[in-house]
Amino acid sequence: MQKRHALRVSLLVCLTIAPLAGAAELYRYVDDKGVTVLNRQGVPPEYIGKGYEVLNDQGRVVRVVPPAPSREEMQRQLDEQARASSDAQLLRLYTSVEDVDRALERKLAELDGLIGVVQGNQQSLRRQLTGLQSQAAESERSGQDVPAHLLTQMERLREEQKRLDKEIARYQAESEKAKTGYAADRARLAELLGSTP
Structure with missing residues (x-):
């Protein structure tokens, strides 16, 4: 037996x-x-x-x-937990896809406002730089060397312009990232709510 x-x-x-x-x-x-x-x-x-x-x-x-899960199974479980947590947070933040659209509009308006401020600062720098270049040209026309402090100020203004260019590029990148992120949130929320994106 x-x-x-x-x-x-x-x-x-x-x-x-x-x-x-x-x-x-x-x-x-x-x-x-x-x-x-x-x-x-x-x-x-x-x-x-x-x-x-x-x-x-x-x-x-x-x-x-039960047997311990394999690495793949463990990763799948972790992914499911992260997705469930993300979904729960999404449902806490928004009650409809229109809420996501409004949130994106606010975020883009905020970033556009920041870009506008930086562009205003750039205009101010350009005016200052134009004034300093005019003074430097006057010195050269009168046969004198351009004062060192004038050259230093112009160099600082150019450096500041470069920094502001980078700042604008960063805000523009944030804007694109926001569009992508909110589009994903919108699609997932529509899926969770069973509505059309």
């Missing part, structure tokens, strides 16, 4: 059982040879990840410890 069983079962019995042990538990697991093992001492560390069962003294399963 034992030959008919698909799995061999080996039973390891402890030779010494502590007298204070109440209800004895058995641990059932499969070893690396595919043999189902019953053990009163527990599951060896190398087999814990494969999952095991805990049986009571009548041989009934009282607890099942």
Whole structure:
């Protein structure tokens, strides 16, 4: 009859059982040879990840410890949790796709305002630089060297212009990023709400 069983079962019995042990538990697991093992001492560390069962003294399963998930499964679970968290936050922020559209409009208006301020500063710098260049030209026409402080001021203004150019480029990049991000939020919210994007 034992030959008919698909799995061999080996039973390891402890030779010494502590007298204070109440209800004895058995641990059932499969070893690396595919043999189902019953053990009163527990599951060896190398087999814990494969999952095991805990049986009571009548041989009934009282607890099942499932196998540890694979890396792919773990990553999938983490991705699902992140998606669920993101979806919950999206539903807290917006009640309709129109809310997303309005939020994008506000964000773009804010960035346009910041770009406008920087462009205003650039105009002011250009006027200052034009004035300093005019003074430098006057000095040269009168046969004098351009004062060092004038050259230094002009160089500082040019550096400031470069910095403001970078700032405008950064705000423009933020604007494009916002459009992409809000479009994704809009599409996902429409999916969650079951409406048309």
